[in-house]
Amino acid sequence: DAGVTQSPTHLIKTRGQQVTLRCSPKSGHDTVSWYQQALGQGPQFIFQYYEEEERQRGNFPDRFSGHQFPNYSSELNVNALLLGDSALYLCASSLDGLDYTGELFFGEGSRLTVL
Amino acid sequence: AQSVTQLDSHVSVSEGTPVLLRCNYSSSYSPSLFWYVQHPNKGLQLLLKYTSAATLVKGINGFEAEFKKSETSFHLTKPSAHMSDAAEYFCVVEGPTGYNNNDMRFGAGTRLTVKP
Numbered sequence: 030d031a032g033v034t035q036s037p038t039h040l041i042k043t044r045g046q047q048v049t050l051r052c053s054p055k056s057g058h059d060t061v062s063w064y065q066q067a068l069g070q071g072p073q074f075i076f077q078y079y080e081e082e083e084r085q086r087g088n089f090p091d092r093f094s095g096h097q098f099p100n101y102s103s104e105l106n107v108n109a110l111l112l113g114d115s116a117l118y119l120c121a122s123s124l125d126g127l128d129y130t131g132e133l134f135f136g137e138g139s140r141l142t143v144l
Numbered sequence: 145a146q147s148v149t150q151l152d153s154h155v156s157v158s159e160g161t162p163v164l165l166r167c168n169y170s171s172s173y174s175p176s177l178f179w180y181v182q183h184p185n186k187g188l189q190l191l192l193k194y195t196s197a198a199t200l201v202k203g204i205n206g207f208e209a210e211f212k213k214s215e216t217s218f219h220l221t222k223p224s225a226h227m228s229d230a231a232e233y234f235c236v237v238e239g240p241t242g243y244n245n246n247d248m249r250f251g252a253g254t255r256l257t258v259k260p
Contacts (some may be wrong), residue, residue: 071250
């Protein structure tokens with residue numbers, strides 16, 4: 030049973046560029062959440078997708094956007110990159126509704142460096 | 145809004161000695177609380193969770209945590225540390241129990257070092 034997979038694992042961009050990160054959830058999971066983990070910090074919630082809609086959003090600017098596809102996979106897009114966007118971006122999947130257990134399953138992350 | 149404070153950024157223990165990682169929470173309602181572990185180059189993994197059932201929660205790999213409402217604490221313990229326990233540990237609080245809001249607030253983390 031494949032867990033959560035993310036791509037790419039590492040990438041380097043320059044200020045002002047745009048980046049797209051991808052996530053495939055654990056088999057059977059329909060909800061995908063994205064987190065940003067800066068060096069030495071705990072993950073911070075960016076947003077959550079369910080049924081191809083953004084259901085909830087954390088305190089992040091509109092430069093951060095996402096998408097969920099019919100197969101439940103998801104993308105995170107960041108426009109106009111800033112140096113402060115350098116971080117590990119984590120994708121987490123879970124079940125929804127009555128099947129929700131409170132447990133998030135995380136991928137290994139995509140490490141973004143902005144120069 | 146809910147939040148957690150991990151009282152130690154770094155804890156160092158010798159192999160075979162007890163582990164104590166401290167976490168205090170703040171919440172205006174009955175929270176769900178979690179401990180996650182992050183090994184280098186690995187995804188975060190759930191150790192245990194508290195969701196208003198028993199106050200002493202047992203998790204994987206011999207870890208347990210006790211929910212103390214009077215002290216607003218949810219400390220993580222293990223009787224005997226193993227070298228493989230060396231990792232980053234995160235205390236997490238979620239919104240009202242039963243809501244799938246995934247508005248999970250992570251602490252800053254505690255790095256556990258285990259010396260031979």
